[in-house]
Amino acid sequence: MNKHTAFPIIKKTVRSTLSENLNNYTKAQSLTLASELKVETRKSWKKDQLTQVLAESIQKQFSQFYKPVVEDLLSQFGDQVEQALAFQNVEQIEVLAPLINKGFLFVYQQQDRLILVIPDEIWTDLWHDEEVEEVSFEIDSSLLVEAQAEKEKSSDYKILKKWKENAMRIYGHASSVYFSTIWNKYYDEKLTSEQIEDILNR
Incomplete structure (x- = not known):
């Protein structure tokens, strides 16, 4: 070994x-x-x-x-x-x-x-479904632009930002398509890769 x-x-x-x-x-x-x-x-x-x-x-x-x-x-x-x-x-x-x-x-x-x-x-x-439900919350896609003004206080933005940091550390790159797939597994409000990219780039 x-x-x-x-x-x-x-x-x-x-x-x-x-x-x-x-x-x-x-x-x-x-x-x-x-x-x-x-x-x-x-x-x-x-x-x-x-x-x-x-x-x-x-x-x-x-x-x-x-x-x-x-x-x-x-x-x-x-x-x-x-x-x-x-x-x-x-x-x-x-x-x-x-x-x-x-x-x-x-x-x-x-x-x-x-x-x-x-x-x-x-x-x-x-694998505990209750844990997933516990952290779930809804995001109104129509309010994404307005939400940017409060993005540093926004828990959803911080989670996305942290995911990006972790992906960069582990994979060496971050894909908005990847984040969209992961996000849509855990949150009721579905976001496209373009919407997530917009959130992370502002």
């Missing part, structure tokens, strides 16, 4: 909850994750306290910003995505490295296989 991978590989017993997976990281790996999440830490913190803060930040960032990105990338592995997936080599999951380094996914080495684990909390959030 190549030691110089783009993400941590855990050589311990596979766990299911977010806290259990985080506890399988070394302190150095946890601090690297904290830096990736932009979480402030203290040297005096014990591992349990660091794990709790990281778990809270991971769940919050996932629900608010990364859920559509994670869902889109996991869709590349087929419709029957399971909470634990086995792979033969690192190259098969390198596309998920940015999400692994954010703590949304974990990778274990089990004999000659790699096991990709989606923690319980992330798994539940991904």
Whole structure:
């Protein structure tokens, strides 16, 4: 197994909850994750306290910003995505490295296989319909132009802007067609790629 991978590989017993997976990281790996999440830490913190803060930040960032990105990338592995997936080599999951380094996914080495684990909390959030309904709200397309004056205060604009930032970081580019597809999965008011492009460019 190549030691110089783009993400941590855990050589311990596979766990299911977010806290259990985080506890399988070394302190150095946890601090690297904290830096990736932009979480402030203290040297005096014990591992349990660091794990709790990281778990809270991971769940919050996932629900608010990364859920559509994670869902889109996991869709590349087929419709029957399971909470634990086995792979033969690192190259098969390198596309998920940015999400692994954010703590949304974990990778274990089990004999000659790699096991990709989606923690319980992330798994539940991904497939729980009530969570989708909870963040849904309507946007009146006819008021988009007027809404630009308040765009810095507008939650829908901030979400689109964050999606764009995440896509640029992960894919290296951002497509208004991609954002339109993702947006229309989660919001009642449908937006075309041209409308989304207009929102992001103003």
